[in-house]
Amino acid sequence: MNDKDKTLQVRPDYAVEVSQLIKGTLSPKLMKEKLLTYHESDIADALKYLKSDERFRLYSLLGLQLLSQVLAHTDDRNIYIDELPLKKQEEILHYLDSTLAIEYLKGLSKTERNTLIDLMDEERKTELSLINSFDEDEIGSRMTTNYIQIEEGISIEKAMSSLIAQAAENDNISTIYVVDSDGLFEGAIDLTDLIIARKGTNLDEITVTSYPYVYATELIDDCIERLKDYREDSIPVLNSDNKLCGALTGQELSQLIDDEMGDDYAKLAGLSAEEELNEPLKMSMKKRLPWLIILLALGLGVSSVVGAFESVVAQLTIIISFQSLILDMAGNVGTQSLAVTIRVLMDEKLSFKQKLLLVLKEIKIGFANGFLLSIISLLIIFAYLFLLKGQPINYAILYASCASISLIIAIVLSSFTGTVVPLLFKKIKIDPAVASGPLITTINDLVAIVTYYGLAWVLLIGVFNL
Amino acid sequence: MNDKDKTLQVRPDYAVEVSQLIKGTLSPKLMKEKLLTYHESDIADALKYLKSDERFRLYSLLGLQLLSQVLAHTDDRNIYIDELPLKKQEEILHYLDSTLAIEYLKGLSKTERNTLIDLMDEERKTELSLINSFDEDEIGSRMTTNYIQIEEGISIEKAMSSLIAQAAENDNISTIYVVDSDGLFEGAIDLTDLIIARKGTNLDEITVTSYPYVYATELIDDCIERLKDYREDSIPVLNSDNKLCGALTGQELSQLIDDEMGDDYAKLAGLSAEEELNEPLKMSMKKRLPWLIILLALGLGVSSVVGAFESVVAQLTIIISFQSLILDMAGNVGTQSLAVTIRVLMDEKLSFKQKLLLVLKEIKIGFANGFLLSIISLLIIFAYLFLLKGQPINYAILYASCASISLIIAIVLSSFTGTVVPLLFKKIKIDPAVASGPLITTINDLVAIVTYYGLAWVLLIGVFNL
Numbered sequence: 018m019n020d021k022d023k024t025l026q027v028r029p030d031y032a033v034e035v036s037q038l039i040k041g042t043l044s045p046k047l048m049k050e051k052l053l054t055y056h057e058s059d060i061a062d063a064l065k066y067l068k069s070d071e072r073f074r075l076y077s078l079l080g081l082q083l084l085s086q087v088l089a090h091t092d093d094r095n096i097y098i099d100e101l102p103l104k105k106q107e108e109i110l111h112y113l114d115s116t117l118a119i120e121y122l123k124g125l126s127k128t129e130r131n132t133l134i135d136l137m138d139e140e141r142k143t144e145l146s147l148i149n150s151f152d153e154d155e156i157g158s159r160m161t162t163n164y165i166q167i168e169e170g171i172s173i174e175k176a177m178s179s180l181i182a183q184a185a186e187n188d189n190i191s192t193i194y195v196v197d198s199d200g201l202f203e204g205a206i207d208l209t210d211l212i213i214a215r216k217g218t219n220l221d222e223i224t225v226t227s228y229p230y231v232y233a234t235e236l237i238d239d240c241i242e243r244l245k246d247y248r249e250d251s252i253p254v255l256n257s258d259n260k261l262c263g264a265l266t267g268q269e270l271s272q273l274i275d276d277e278m279g280d281d282y283a284k285l286a287g288l289s290a291e292e293e294l295n296e297p298l299k300m301s302m303k304k305r306l307p308w309l310i311i312l313l314a315l316g317l318g319v320s321s322v323v324g325a326f327e328s329v330v331a332q333l334t335i336i337i338s339f340q341s342l343i344l345d346m347a348g349n350v351g352t353q354s355l356a357v358t359i360r361v362l363m364d365e366k367l368s369f370k371q372k373l374l375l376v377l378k379e380i381k382i383g384f385a386n387g388f389l390l391s392i393i394s395l396l397i398i399f400a401y402l403f404l405l406k407g408q409p410i411n412y413a414i415l416y417a418s419c420a421s422i423s424l425i426i427a428i429v430l431s432s433f434t435g436t437v438v439p440l441l442f443k444k445i446k447i448d449p450a451v452a453s454g455p456l457i458t459t460i461n462d463l464v465a466i467v468t469y470y471g472l473a474w475v476l477l478i479g480v481f482n483l
Numbered sequence: 484m485n486d487k488d489k490t491l492q493v494r495p496d497y498a499v500e501v502s503q504l505i506k507g508t509l510s511p512k513l514m515k516e517k518l519l520t521y522h523e524s525d526i527a528d529a530l531k532y533l534k535s536d537e538r539f540r541l542y543s544l545l546g547l548q549l550l551s552q553v554l555a556h557t558d559d560r561n562i563y564i565d566e567l568p569l570k571k572q573e574e575i576l577h578y579l580d581s582t583l584a585i586e587y588l589k590g591l592s593k594t595e596r597n598t599l600i601d602l603m604d605e606e607r608k609t610e611l612s613l614i615n616s617f618d619e620d621e622i623g624s625r626m627t628t629n630y631i632q633i634e635e636g637i638s639i640e641k642a643m644s645s646l647i648a649q650a651a652e653n654d655n656i657s658t659i660y661v662v663d664s665d666g667l668f669e670g671a672i673d674l675t676d677l678i679i680a681r682k683g684t685n686l687d688e689i690t691v692t693s694y695p696y697v698y699a700t701e702l703i704d705d706c707i708e709r710l711k712d713y714r715e716d717s718i719p720v721l722n723s724d725n726k727l728c729g730a731l732t733g734q735e736l737s738q739l740i741d742d743e744m745g746d747d748y749a750k751l752a753g754l755s756a757e758e759e760l761n762e763p764l765k766m767s768m769k770k771r772l773p774w775l776i777i778l779l780a781l782g783l784g785v786s787s788v789v790g791a792f793e794s795v796v797a798q799l800t801i802i803i804s805f806q807s808l809i810l811d812m813a814g815n816v817g818t819q820s821l822a823v824t825i826r827v828l829m830d831e832k833l834s835f836k837q838k839l840l841l842v843l844k845e846i847k848i849g850f851a852n853g854f855l856l857s858i859i860s861l862l863i864i865f866a867y868l869f870l871l872k873g874q875p876i877n878y879a880i881l882y883a884s885c886a887s888i889s890l891i892i893a894i895v896l897s898s899f900t901g902t903v904v905p906l907l908f909k910k911i912k913i914d915p916a917v918a919s920g921p922l923i924t925t926i927n928d929l930v931a932i933v934t935y936y937g938l939a940w941v942l943l944i945g946v947f948n949l
């Protein structure tokens with residue numbers, strides 16, 4: 018029991034084990050046997066610990082088919098494929114997922130690419146060129162031809178043997194697609210239903226005609242939410258003639274969803290796209306600098322607004338201290354509203370009434386939170402000015418009131434802009450994630466500055482003549 | 484061709500179609516036939532358009548098994564289950580995913596819950612109570628008993644017929660788990676391999692013994708990255724005796740990954756957890772207020788630091804204008820570094836050297852971007868002060884230099900903190916996402932304030948006696 022508890026806590030590092038195995042002195046037969054007890058993902062992780070000659074030993078132990086499965090598990094696959102002789106590269110590309118094969122081919126020079134493609138068999142060539150014919154943001158570029166298709170109207174037995182015949186090449190078998198004699202998509206059969214169907218059952222009875230599908234030319238961004246809702250393991254991809262031409266696997270779907278969320282995350286942080294660890298400096302700069310320059314311009318705008326209040330500042334230098342507080346809090350609250358709105362927009366299609374309710378809800382939360390926060394800050398700012406800074410009591414009260422009233426106004430306004438801006442962006446068909454983090458913060462900065470110094474000017478200077 | 488192009492662009496709103504069908508006057512037989520041509524997800528979306536009596540019509544057309552599949556597609560499922568009579572609730576809970584069934588039961592009062600559980604058959608009771616026995620952050624709480632298990636050493640034919648016998652109840656069949664006679668987990672068989680295996684093949688030959696597994700008591704956060712890497716459709720869950728006790732489906736896995744990313748997204752926006760559209764005000768406040776209060780406290784700290792520079796401000800009111808610029812830019816750059824670091828930490832295990840490289844890379848990017856940005860702002864601020872504000876040329880040069888030097892220093896320091904803080908958090912085993920957005924911004928505010936006013940004080944007042 019104690020031993021088992023230990024295995025629960027300290028899981029061995031399989032990648033290190035694999036690399037030690039390969040660096041070791043076992044006979045090839047034994048080494049291969051041991052190697053095959055590890056998962057491809059762990060073997061892939063071991064690659065980075067191996068020197069070039071050790072990697073080649075590993076490759077020959079695995080064989081090319083298994084190697085291609087291993088390579089599918091690492092992001093550095095292209096580096097490893099590059100090391101291989103041409104003929105082996107071609108075989109790896111034969112076994113690799115079409116999307117990954119194309120990704121590798123795209124990294125090559127035109128001559129290298131053509132040499133490699135010339136080595137491929139016709140079927141694979143057609144397959145890759147079909148998938149490659151779609152834009153990167155179209156579904157077709159992410160589909161695979163690894164799917165099972167049977168013709169309508171055949172018997173259960175025939176369907177089963179057709180499945181067995183195709184399964185050796187295509188292992189994406191959990192859903193079987195049914196087409197008519199022209200290749201038009203008819204529906205799908207869940208493999209479970211086919212397996213438990215009694216002899217003599219009509220194929221029609223187990224074919225789901227309401228099965229979701231997608232067109233190869235649809236934009237990934239446009240349909241990913243819908244496909245996610247269907248929660249199916251595999252989605253058929255049709256060409257514009259409604260003929261079946263590919264499939265999206267469950268893996269590819271989760272990858273797409275993951276990418277989309279990663280993208281939203283990056284945008285909230287003011288990055289134009291996700292970055293990877295080994296990305297060159299130039300590429301990282303290219304992803305970050307555009308946003309930063311826009312933000313700099315906006316920031317200079319904010320500065321000139323502050324500059325316009327110079328006379329207020331000159332008279333009441335103490336109020337400067339709380340500028341960052343009010344700006345930051347407005348920014349924080351606005352970002353919260355923004356993030357909630359973007360996530361809601363991502364998951365659901367909202368009616369006008371729902372949008373209105375969302376805006377109202379955010380304002381209400383903004384008001385409730387803002388009220389509490391402004392009471393707290395009223396007390397603390399008063400104490401700070403009166404006790405620490407030795408300001409006269411009436412001044413301290415006025416300054417603190419001015420700051421805390423500005424705080425609640427700025428917070429409510431930020432909740433409003435944080436919700437309405439992404440809704441508007443969505444309406445005019447700009448990705449609401451663009452409205453993310455830094456942009457909304459800058460907008461809210463402006464709002465907060467005008468509120469704060471405006472109020473100080475009117476109230477403190479205008480009314481109370483401080 | 485033109486017609487087809489249209490269907491590509493305007494996809495009918497199936498949910499509205501379903502609701503119109505149900506509100507219509509077709510005979511029940513025809514209505515049911517038509518209804519079954521829609522996907523469960525679309526039927527689920529239609530529920531919100533239906534009145535209570537229309538929903539009941541829909542329920543009786545669907546039957547309880549199909550209804551439970553429909554309900555699995557909506558987040559409002561508990562509201563709809565509440566409407567049903569007790570006996571039907573029990574049946575729905577029988578067909579529903581265990582995780583969802585437990586979620587419903589948890590929302591009930593103790594008496595209601597016990598009444599419902601009493602109605603269930605023994606098998607379901609044991610199943611639910613097993614899953615319910617795990618904490619919410621343990622893998623066991625998310626597993627299902629919907630999996631296929633066969634005993635080692637049987638023939639291919641027997642394995643196939645055992646699969647068929649179990650498949651009627653358990654439709655998660657793409658991977659079949661192999662156990663020994665004591666129920667100890669041995670490995671897994673890919674259904675494709677079983678289907679294409681020739682008669683007489685030994686079951687051992689197609690059993691993958693390196694198949695990944697997870698313990699029911701492992702924490703979701705600890706193992707989700709590893710499970711993601713394996714990219715399998717289904718992961719077996721073992722109890723502490725290494726016996727098979729459940730499975731994580733591919734759907735559940737992507738849900739967990741999705742949740743984790745959603746959580747990181749929320750944290751970057753300063754929310755303690757993700758929110759949903761229909762969440763009550765109180766719950767939303769509870770998720771947002773704690774962070775806001777911490778940020779308020781930090782903000783007040785920043786304010787008191789600004790307050791310490793009051794004498795600088797009083798002498799040089801014009802420099803106030805650029806405070807927000809420098810703070811915001813430092814915050815923006817820091818958030819970029821933070822987001823990159825968090826995403827890298829999420830996907831990979833870094834060696835010390837890699838961490839060092841990451842920090843260096845971020846500082847380099849910070850310096851490169853900061854250099855460009857400070858040159859731009861030097862020119863613009865100078866132009867603004869000299870041309871618009873009518874400052875003497877030497878003053879304008881000094882102010883602009885002071886601001887732009889502070890800018891580049893603040894940006895480089897922010898890149899550093901934005902990378903090092905999450906790395907440190909990870910090291911001391913705090914979720915690095917906690918270091919997210921607002922917190923790092925506040926830290927960088929402090930750094931920027933001290934840099935800016937400190938430099939202004941030393942340079943402008945100390946050296947040049949402005």
